[in-house]
Amino acid sequence: MKFKYIAILTLVAGMASCDVLEKEPADSWESSSAITSYDDLVYAVNGVYDSQTWTSATSSRGIYSGDFTLYADMKGEDYQCIGKNGQATDVSWYLAVPTSLSPETFYFAFYQSLARVNKVLEQAEEAGLSGEEVDQQLGELYALRALFHFDLALLYAKLPSTVSDLNNELGITLATQTFPADYIGERASLAKTYETIFSDIDTALQKLANDKSKKNGHINYWGALALRARMHLYMDKADGTDHNVLALQDAKEVIENSPYSLYTINDYLSVWAQQFSPSENIFEIAVTSQYNAQRNSLGYYTHAEGYAEAAISDSFKQLLDAQPAGDIRKQLIAEETDNGNNTGYYTQKYPGYNGEIYVNNPKVIRLSEVYLIAAEAALKSINDNGASAAEYINTLRKNRITGYEEVSTVTLDDILTERRLELNGEGHMAWDMWRNKKSVNNPKVGKVEYTDYRTVLPIPQAEINTSHGVIKQNIGY
Numbered sequence: 338m339k340f341k342y343i344a345i346l347t348l349v350a351g352m353a354s355c356d357v358l359e360k361e362p363a364d365s366w367e368s369s370s371a372i373t374s375y376d377d378l379v380y381a382v383n384g385v386y387d388s389q390t391w392t393s394a395t396s397s398r399g400i401y402s403g404d405f406t407l408y409a410d411m412k413g414e415d416y417q418c419i420g421k422n423g424q425a426t427d428v429s430w431y432l433a434v435p436t437s438l439s440p441e442t443f444y445f446a447f448y449q450s451l452a453r454v455n456k457v458l459e460q461a462e463e464a465g466l467s468g469e470e471v472d473q474q475l476g477e478l479y480a481l482r483a484l485f486h487f488d489l490a491l492l493y494a495k496l497p498s499t500v501s502d503l504n505n506e507l508g509i510t511l512a513t514q515t516f517p518a519d520y521i522g523e524r525a526s527l528a529k530t531y532e533t534i535f536s537d538i539d540t541a542l543q544k545l546a547n548d549k550s551k552k553n554g555h556i557n558y559w560g561a562l563a564l565r566a567r568m569h570l571y572m573d574k575a576d577g578t579d580h581n582v583l584a585l586q587d588a589k590e591v592i593e594n595s596p597y598s599l600y601t602i603n604d605y606l607s608v609w610a611q612q613f614s615p616s617e618n619i620f621e622i623a624v625t626s627q628y629n630a631q632r633n634s635l636g637y638y639t640h641a642e643g644y645a646e647a648a649i650s651d652s653f654k655q656l657l658d659a660q661p662a663g664d665i666r667k668q669l670i671a672e673e674t675d676n677g678n679n680t681g682y683y684t685q686k687y688p689g690y691n692g693e694i695y696v697n698n699p700k701v702i703r704l705s706e707v708y709l710i711a712a713e714a715a716l717k718s719i720n721d722n723g724a725s726a727a728e729y730i731n732t733l734r735k736n737r738i739t740g741y742e743e744v745s746t747v748t749l750d751d752i753l754t755e756r757r758l759e760l761n762g763e764g765h766m767a768w769d770m771w772r773n774k775k776s777v778n779n780p781k782v783g784k785v786e787y788t789d790y791r792t793v794l795p796i797p798q799a800e801i802n803t804s805h806g807v808i809k810q811n812i813g814y
Contacts, residue, residue: 371460371463372466374466375471378457379474381453382474382477384457386481386555388449389402389622389699391630391631398438398442398446398630399444400630402622402699403634404425404428404442404443405446406635406762406763407635408428409765410647410761411429411647412428412777412792413777414653415650415652415761416648416650417429417649417780418430418646419645419680420679422646424633425439425638425644425646426646431791433795435795435814436797436799439794444493444796444797451486454478455482455513458479472544475544476540477545479540480541480560480564481556482513483535483538483568486530486534487564487568490508490531490534492793493794493796494508494509495792496772496792497573497576500527503526503528503575504526505526506528508525508526508529509524510522510524510808511530513533521805521807521808522804523807524808524809531568531575535568538564539565542558545558550596553613555620556620557619559596559619560701563620563702563706566585566591566710566714567706569584570584570710570713573717581718584710588707588710588711588714591619591707592707597617597618599617600705602736602737602738605666605669606668609688610690612698617703619702621698621699623698624696629695632695634687634694636687636688636689636697637694639762645683648679649670654682656754660758666758669684670682670684684761686763687762703763705759705760706759706760709730709752709755709759712727712730712752715729716747716748716752717749723751726747730744730751731743731744753773756769770787790811790812790813795810796811
């Protein structure tokens with residue numbers, strides 16, 4: 338019954354037109370498809386999560402359990418493509434053009450998920466469903482809609498911390514409702530894009546229960562709050578508000594009051610082979626043997642016997658080697674080969690469950706990241722030469738390094754290096770550097786500045802064609 342509403346919530350307008358915003362009017366749906374009860378709502382919300390674990394329409398690409406989670410690592414300098422299958426080279430080698438597969442698959446996957454969110458929200462309202470349990474489900478939908486828009490903006494628009502005027506920069510086409518068949522969307526400004534993202538995440542936090550409960554495979558209050566902290570960090574001071582203060586406020590609440598705790602040194606190597614490890618995974622999405630991204634999965638990209646397109650780069654291996662001998666993270670990579678092919682070092686964060694390399698839950702946000710958000714936000718908003726930031730770094734490193742000696746201050750470069758060590762393979766590296774106006778040294782193409790047009794994907798050409806030019810292409814394409 339978990340997958341009852343997957344079929345009815347898929348888009349009628351498919352990849353043929355690439356016009357992926359929901360276009361079927363609500364009154365054209367058969368009554369058997371309607372959400373009329375709380376149970377119906379639960380099934381439909383589950384379908385939204387499932388849309389980010391597999392999707393046959395796009396060969397399971399462009400989603401959290403597939404290409405998207407590795408995107409910023411493949412664009413950065415810590416991972417490299419060794420395999421010869423060419424599945425993700427247009428990303429990792431900066432070859433994407435408007436007619437490439439990757440811009441289209443990411444675009445379709447996220448807008449398809451947004452369409453499902455909107456359909457469920459509208460049908461729940463039409464049914465007049467109410468109550469605390471209903472609010473919990475609706476809160477999850479608003480949080481997911483904020484997250485999907487946020488990640489679309491990372492892919493297809495400039496990072497807000499890098500521009501001087503959000504109102505004069507193109508954001509993304511916003512999908513906050515279902516649309517009639519003849520609707521043609523326009524790209525909102527970057528200001529409106531992030532205004533909408535924060536509005537949705539704020540609504541989510543108002544609806545989600547602020548308690549100590551965990552929800553395996555679903556986002557709860559603490560997950561939404563942690564994601565809002567991340568979103569604030571990307572804003573920096575772009576709209577005149579010091580979002581670092583707000584990021585620190587949210588991160589501190591999660592650290593001090595949530596039911597999550599950091600992985601310990603003793604646990605660190607084993608948690609990656611577990612589903613829903615009990616301590617620090619604030620929000621991870623469930624992947625199963627039946628529903629997964631198959632050969633475009635996290636496991637298949639990050640192992641020699643798979644596509645081997647997300648291996649550890651030589652420079653990152655050197656960075657790991659330079660860490661203290663007691664740093665447990667040095668043991669989370671291994672040298673692999675596939676009968677003499679694809680030989681290299683690979684992360685062991687995606688070993689698969691029960692021997693199934695395709696089955697790995699994407700960890701959308703962990704408590705480790707929240708500590709790192711707090712450190713960066715404190716550094717940028719508290720004038721104490723990095724002393725407050727050092728407290729968060731020290732706490733994290735004490736749970737990673739045997740015999741660790743605390744430091745009294747840290748710099749931004751220290752924090753970004755710690756993010757690389759802790760969060761590699763989880764979708765942050767290139768964006769972390771670019772949002773701080775730094776470059777990455779990609780193993781294939783060399784230095785890529787934050788101002789390079791290739792830091793943003795092109796809008797799929799088919800989408801521009803379908804909109805008759807109303808949707809504008811990104812500069813450089």
